[in-house]
Amino acid sequence: MTIPRHPFILLALLVGLGGIGFPGSHAGELPQALRALAQPLRQADDLTPLLDAVGDARWVLLGEASHGTREFYTWRDALSRRLIEEQGFSFIAVEGDWSALIPLDRYVRHHPDAPASAREALLQIQRWPLWMWANTEMAALGEWLREFNRARAPDERVGIHGIDVYGLWDSLDAVLAFYQTQLPEPAAAEVRQLYQPLQAFQGDNIAYARHVHGTGRSARAEVARVAEKLTARYQAADPEQRRVLFEPYQHAKVVEYGERHLRGMAQAGPASWNARAQHFKRTVARLLEHYGPDNRGIVWAHNTHIGDARATDMARTGQVNIGQLARERHGADTVFAVGFGTATGTVLAARRWEGRREIMATPEPRPDSLEAALLAAGDGDRFLILDRESPAVELLREPIPHRAIGVIFIPERERLSNYVPTRLTERYDAFVFLPRTRALDPLHEE
Structure with missing residues (x-):
């Protein structure tokens, strides 16, 4: 078989396959239904009905239709601030590397060896695509979190963490460093030996x-053994020791699921994608447990991750995501998923893996798409609360093409390659539509 060069390319292929078919059978009635559900979104105070709809959910999943749209970040920021201030949410978990987000987490929680600013913390990110998290929008969130945490006790400070597997090599080095510096040599030597079959591939x-x-x-058995060792050490520790052990414990889990993700690339089917999805979900579950039994978490990730996979054609190929897994494991009432979408404007992306970033025009949406129907429904930024008991949502139970742009984007192929058939009311609990949006403002120069 041919192994895809990178999982983001695999995702692009999957989205492309999903973009054909499923035309709306009541396209003329859709704008009216969408208009009936819409609530205007002009300022952060307008989000109050959305916060009310969140209720007691412990998992609030905030999506995006691209990895390069400024307004997706700024509105998720606004919603996250209110969830933290008014409802006591304890952390934000993002679709980024655990290792790459540690400097920012240390900064916002006033760690003694933290970088001097959120900008400095984010500039330490070195893995492509740099702009996904190293951007001015994230720096603004980081500065707000630090200020919010200033007067709070250390164990009550709000954190920010990465939940992805792509930084597994950095995490492998971090586990080795922990054993080398914190534990006796026999334990460190054993872990070096266990990691050797994977480490031999040098990233x-x-x-x-x-x-x-x-x-x-x-190296499946070997990396799982290291994760088991750190899991047992963490679980046996007292609360003070757990604060220290959680970071290397999570690093070991990144290595375990990162290896599983890479191993899945060597076989046909959804194994590689699903390993990543399972790691997303289990990392957030571990964070909720680590922060305490009554705590609540916010997740920032692409719509493809946070919207229930069962409501798309992902289910046909056996793919799962955090939106589905969290609902299945913890109950639909504990999860609130908010999708985001746009119609036109600009987006930051690249035309190939590790390619040069570009500010690209976002094409007009397909005429049979959700985005086109939302444009026809009226002007202005807005959100929809998808109350499943409302008669207005009936038409949204049928599949409709819904735009999805990744870090790799070829606008000329957008109509064939960037739409996912979606049953909106089953995929999300709410949806934010921003008709015209702008590209992110990256921190790194090129």
């Missing part, structure tokens, strides 16, 4: 996936 994801495909041998 080359594709080489490891090809090795597994060609030989049938993997």
Whole structure:
């Protein structure tokens, strides 16, 4: 089989396959239904009905239709601030690397060895696509979180964490460093030996996936053993020790699921994608447990992750995501998912993996799409609360093409490659529509 060069490319292929078919059978009636559900969104105070709809949910999942749209970040920021201030949410978990977000988390929680600013913390991010988290919008959130935390006790400070698996090599190095500096040499030597079969590939994801495909041998048992050791150490620790152990414990989990993700690239089917989805969900569950039994968390990730996969054609191929897994494991009443969408404007993306970022025009949406129907429904930014008991949502139970743009985007192919058939009321609990949006403002220069 041909192994995709990178999972983001795999996602682009999957979205492309999903973009064909499922035309709306009541397209003429859709704008009227969408208009009936719409509430204007002009300022943060307008979000009050959305906060009320969140209710007692412990998992609030905030999406995005691209990884390069400024307004998706600023409105998620506004909603997150109100959830933290008014409803006591304890952390934000983002679709980024655990290791890459540690400097920002240390900064916002006033850690003694933290960087001097949120900007400095974010400029330490080195893995492409840099703009996803190293941007002025995230820096503004980081400064607000630090100020919010200033008068709070250390164990009550709001954190920000990465929940992805792509930084597994950095996490592997962090686990080794922890054992080398904090534990006796026999324990460190054992972990070095366990990690050696994976470490031998020196950060080359594709080489490891090809090795597994060609030989049938993997480092699965070895990396799982290290994770088991740190899990047992963490669970046996007292509360003060747990504060120290949680970081390396999570690093070990990144390595375990990162290896599973790479191993899945060597086989047909959804294994690689699903390993990542399972890690998202389990990381947030661990964070909720670590912060305390009554705490609540906010997740920032692409719509493809936070909207229930069962309401899209992902289900046909056996793919899952955090939106589905959290609802299944913890109950639909504990999860509130908010999708985001746009119609026109500009977006920051690249035309190939590790390619140069570009500010691209966002094309007019397909005429049979959700975005086109929302444009026809009226002007202005707005949000929809998808009350499943309301007669107005009936038409939204049918599949309709819904735009999804990744870090790789080729506008000329947008109509064929960037729409996911979606049953809106089953995928999300609410939806924010911003008709015209702008590209992110990245921190790194090129």
